[in-house]
Amino acid sequence: MTEQTLVYPPGSAIQFTSGEYSDYTCLACLVTLKTTNLPELAVRYAAQVRAQGDYLKIDGLPAFLITEGYAMAADVTTVHLGSYNRFDSEFGVPYP
Secondary structure (H helix, E strand, O other): OOOOOOEEOOOOEEEEEEOOHHHOEEEEEEEEOOOEEHHHHHHHHHHHHHHOOOOOOHHHHHHHHHHOOOEEEOOOOOOOOEEOOEEOHHHOOOOO
16 A cells, blocks of 8 residues: 555545455545544544444544544545446447
8 A cells, every 4th residue: 555644635535445355345435624634533533432432443434524524425426437448338439
């Protein structure tokens, strides 16, 4: 994985994923509302969950960011362009 700063300015789009191989999944797509330092906020989230006596689940971080006012859910659509370097037929681009 490429090193990231994990600090995002307002207006940044972030896709949160987890897992590997067959359990890889997109958890949420958010847009930041203010400067968002993910390592600091992850520590705050974990402390809050543990203080409540709950089991820590990483998939709760996006909801925490929304609740704390750092981000809002993004309305995102996935568009599959095609396979094998060919557009799907819905695009109307003929393959020679």
